[in-house]
Amino acid sequence: MRRDHLGENPPTPADASPWGADAATVRTLDGPEFRGVTFHEIRARTILDRVPGASRMPFEWTVNPYRGCAHACVYCFARGAHGRLGLGTGPGFDSRIVVKVNAPELLARQLASRHWQGAHIAMGTDVDCYQRAEAGYRLMPGILTALRDRANPFSLLTKGTLILRDLELLAQAAEVTEVGVSVSVGFTDEELWRTLEPGTPSPHHRLDVVRALGERGIDCGVLMAPVVPFLGDSPEQLRATVRAAAEAGAVSVTPLVLHLRPGAREWFTAWLARRHPGLVGRYERMYAGGAYAPTRYQRSVTRQVHELAAEFGIGPADRAAPRPAPGPPPPTRDPEHLAALRARRHAERSPDTPSSTPPFGSITAGTGRVPPPRGALHAP
Ligand code: SF4
Numbered sequence: 001m002r003r004d005h006l007g008e009n010p011p012t013p014a015d016a017s018p019w020g021a022d023a024a025t026v027r028t029l030d031g032p033e034f035r036g037v038t039f040h041e042i043r044a045r046t047i048l049d050r051v052p053g054a055s056r057m058p059f060e061w062t063v064n065p066y067r068g069c070a071h072a073c074v075y076c077f078a079r080g081a082h083g084r085l086g087l088g089t090g091p092g093f094d095s096r097i098v099v100k101v102n103a104p105e106l107l108a109r110q111l112a113s114r115h116w117q118g119a120h121i122a123m124g125t126d127v128d129c130y131q132r133a134e135a136g137y138r139l140m141p142g143i144l145t146a147l148r149d150r151a152n153p154f155s156l157l158t159k160g161t162l163i164l165r166d167l168e169l170l171a172q173a174a175e176v177t178e179v180g181v182s183v184s185v186g187f188t189d190e191e192l193w194r195t196l197e198p199g200t201p202s203p204h205h206r207l208d209v210v211r212a213l214g215e216r217g218i219d220c221g222v223l224m225a226p227v228v229p230f231l232g233d234s235p236e237q238l239r240a241t242v243r244a245a246a247e248a249g250a251v252s253v254t255p256l257v258l259h260l261r262p263g264a265r266e267w268f269t270a271w272l273a274r275r276h277p278g279l280v281g282r283y284e285r286m287y288a289g290g291a292y293a294p295t296r297y298q299r300s301v302t303r304q305v306h307e308l309a310a311e312f313g314i315g316p317a318d319r320a321a322p323r324p325a326p327g328p329p330p331p332t333r334d335p336e337h338l339a340a341l342r343a344r345r346h347a348e349r350s351p352d353t354p355s356s357t358p359p360f361g362s363i364t365a366g367t368g369r370v371p372p373p374r375g376a377l378h379a380p
Pocket residue numbers: 069070071072073075076077078126127128131159200378379380
């Protein structure tokens with residue numbers, strides 16, 4: 001499936017690795033889903049990234065095996081960071097994907113370190129770990145295996161239906177530790193999806209993921225992100241999305257209004273000028289203060305979504321929780337230890353015991369306290 005790019009398509013200067021010629025191997029993969037995409041394979045030195053202390057994100061550690069994302073959402077906030085790598089914020093973000101090929105083995109090693117305290121790990125916080133590249137590189141099975149074997153709590157946010165490939169691993173991990181999964185669905189409008197999130201599975205296919213996870217006993221929330229001003233925020237659109245999430249069995253729905261940081265803002269504005277030129281002025285006024293919509297607007301969206309969530313029986317929508325405290329020292333892979341953890345998880349998840357797993361590791365459910373200044377989720 002994989003072929004060495006260097007043979008058939010010699011890299012142009014634009015393909016050169018930002019880490020130097022020896023740091024990355026540039027490849028292409030066969031298959032229509034990879035057409036036009038180059039993969040910059042690197043061997044990372046570390047895979048556990050600490051969220052900056054000042055971040056308001058409710059997790060401290062993240063794992064991101066990829067950078068760039070062929071899901072190609074126009075508004076993706078990670079475009080800015082891709083630009084800083086020298087790979088571009090526009091087509092470069094969509095088509096030049098950095099792959100940390102040693103992510104699974106590195107994570108297994110770092111989790112086994114005596115310095116690791118078993119803290120919660122969030123995935124999908126930078127770019128989507130179930131993006132198209134994952135179909136070719138298959139890094140997530142090794143990552144989930146490492147987390148399962150150490151019974152390390154984690155959460156995961158995705159727009160990728162590919163997550164269902166790893167359903168059994170997720171279920172096994174949920175037997176021994178806290179696992180939170182959220183699927184990002186900001187709207188169900190098909191026309192908006194096709195133009196704004198052109199490389200993603202359709203919203204309805206994503207909601208099928210929510211359904212499938214639930215049927216396998218894995219609670220799944222919907223991160224309703226982004227809510228797009230003037231294009232996806234009408235009462236009817238909000239209602240349709242919350243209703244669809246409820247019908248899919250979502251255990252929570254968390255609205256998050258579009259934010260436009262440098263890197264994404266220019267790209268989104270160009271898209272807006274092409275597709276909806278009449279809205280450019282309204283957007284300029286709405287985002288005149290910076291990357292975030294006015295707090296009053298955010299609160300209005302949040303209130304409406306909370307009311308709809310209550311109406312459709314999803315909830316509680318706001319399940320805010322403090323940043324998870326570091327857990328006990330990492331367990332061994334001893335089968336008896338894992339069996340004991342499994343038994344404890346069963347007891348914890350009995351019908352009489354309310355789940356303490358917050359959606360996506362305790363992201364606030366759109367309380368109006370957004371926006372987080374940095375370290376935010378990929379989805380909006
Ligand atoms: S928003 Fe998420 S799915 Fe979309 S391009 Fe960014 S990382 Fe990929």
